Amino acid sequence: MAFRLASWVLFLLLTLVKGDGSKGASVIRLNTMDDVHQHDHMHQGHVHGHHPSSSSSTNQKDPRVMVFFMLQDLKVGEIMPIHFPNRHVSPSQLLPKHEADNIPFSLAELPNILRLFSFSQGSPQAEAMESTLKECEVKPIKGEIKHCATSLESVQEFAQDIFGSNTRVQTLATTHLKNPPIGVLQNYKVIAISQNIPSPKLVACHTMPYAYAVFYCHSQESENKVLMVTLEGEDGDVVEALSVCHMDTSQWSRGHIAFSVLGVEPGATSVCHFFPSDNFVLIPSFATV
Numbered sequence: 001m002a003f004r005l006a007s008w009v010l011f012l013l014l015t016l017v018k019g020d021g022s023k024g025a026s027v028i029r030l031n032t033m034d035d036v037h038q039h040d041h042m043h044q045g046h047v048h049g050h051h052p053s054s055s056s057s058t059n060q061k062d063p064r065v066m067v068f069f070m071l072q073d074l075k076v077g078e079i080m081p082i083h084f085p086n087r088h089v090s091p092s093q094l095l096p097k098h099e100a101d102n103i104p105f106s107l108a109e110l111p112n113i114l115r116l117f118s119f120s121q122g123s124p125q126a127e128a129m130e131s132t133l134k135e136c137e138v139k140p141i142k143g144e145i146k147h148c149a150t151s152l153e154s155v156q157e158f159a160q161d162i163f164g165s166n167t168r169v170q171t172l173a174t175t176h177l178k179n180p181p182i183g184v185l186q187n188y189k190v191i192a193i194s195q196n197i198p199s200p201k202l203v204a205c206h207t208m209p210y211a212y213a214v215f216y217c218h219s220q221e222s223e224n225k226v227l228m229v230t231l232e233g234e235d236g237d238v239v240e241a242l243s244v245c246h247m248d249t250s251q252w253s254r255g256h257i258a259f260s261v262l263g264v265e266p267g268a269t270s271v272c273h274f275f276p277s278d279n280f281v282l283i284p285s286f287a288t289v
Contacts, residue, residue, distance in 0.1 A: 063185035068258045071245045071270040074229065078190045082231070084174070084239065086183030087278045093213040100150035100212070107133040117211040128209035135208070136216065142251050146218040148208070155215055159203045159282045162219045168285040172226065172242050174277045179237040181277060188231040188239070195228040202226060203282040204244060204275075223247035226283060227272070242281060245272035 066083045073080075095103075104113055110130055111121070119125045136148035145162065149155040159169055202224055205217040225245040232238050250267030252259075258271045275281065 065257050065261055066185055067274045067276075068261045069243075069272050069274075070262060070264070071225070071247075071272055074190065074193065074227070074243075074272065076190050076192060079187050080190065080231075081185055082188050082241075082274055083185045084176070084181040084183070084241075084274070085276050086181045087207065087276060089207060089213055089278050095151055095212050097151040097153035100154070103150070105133070105136075105148070105150055107137055113211070119211070125211070129211060132208040132210050132214060132216075136214075140218070141220075141253075143222065144218055144220040146216070149205070149215045149217050150212070155205060155217055155282075158217050162201060162203055163282075163284050169282050170285045171280055171282055172228065173280040174242045174275050175240045176277060177238040177240060179233075179235060181237070182235065186234045188233045190229060191232050191238075192230040193227060194230060194240075195226075197226040197283065199224050199226050199283045201284060202244070204279070205282070206279045225270075225272075226281060229274075242275040242279075243272050244275070244281060245270050 063081075063083050064085065066081050069080060103116070107130070110126075110133060113129065114121060114126050119129070132148075140146045147154070147158045149158055156169075160167070163169060200223065201219065201221055203217050203219045205215040208214040208216050224247065227243045227245065229241045229243055230238070231241050247270045248267070249256075249258075249269075249271050252266045252271075254266055256266070258273065259265060262269075262271065264271075
């Protein structure tokens with residue numbers, strides 16, 4: 001079946017609608033920058049980087065990390081506690097490539113970047129942006145290719161580098177069909193597992209807290225499975241949830257949040273995780289079965 005995209009952002013990714021360049025970078029602010037802490041936690045030792053968490057003992061108790069599961073535990077009828085954050089990307093957050101490429105994007109330039117966007121040193125926004133830049137500059141793990149894309153055009157270019165310029169690309173994301181995500185942990189019943197796509201090559205992109213839209217995109221050629229799972233929540237929400245299962249976690253840090261949540265060791269089992277609606281995965285269209 002054809003899955004609806006989670007937001008208009010993904011439609012733009014497919015059509016690459018160009019900005020008109022009328023917005024000045026100095027006046028762009030993310031609405032999510034006013035509540036950076038909900039981003040911070042999952043972007044320190046987050047799913048995407050496979051790097052250690054700063055506080056594993058705390059992470060295990062935090063409802064926001066309740067997105068992990070093992071493939072063998074995913075069964076129709078199963079009840080799973082899951083947290084889907086209440087986040088979105090709005091039009092004002094996206095910059096066209098020609099604007100984004102002209103704005104410094106490095107930890108060394110952070111003081112200048114903060115001045116450009118009128119954020120004070122030591123503010124929550126400044127700390128979130130510093131964390132994003134640090135993570136973007138961390139060396140990838142063995143076999144991983146990563147890129148922090150500051151525009152949708154940059155996302156597409158990265159995907160073409162991974163898959164080949166002539167490869168058709170399919171975009172998948174989580175869609176809430178009835179209610180918007182309320183940002184709290186609740187139980188979901190697995191209604192159907194409607195697509196199971198073996199995909200050795202995939203690009204996963206995650207939104208990062210920043211003064212404009214930044215997508216942490218990464219790819220690691222290994223055994224992966226992409227799943228679309230229909231879930232029904234306690235509040236009546238029905239979700240077509242995107243999840244990715246990493247079948248080989250032997251190269252991941254022992255401090256990764258997932259191992260603390262699941263109580264397993266690196267390489268011992270698959271690690272799967274659900275994606276929030278502002279994240280997405282790109283796969284070659286021929287990977288669909």
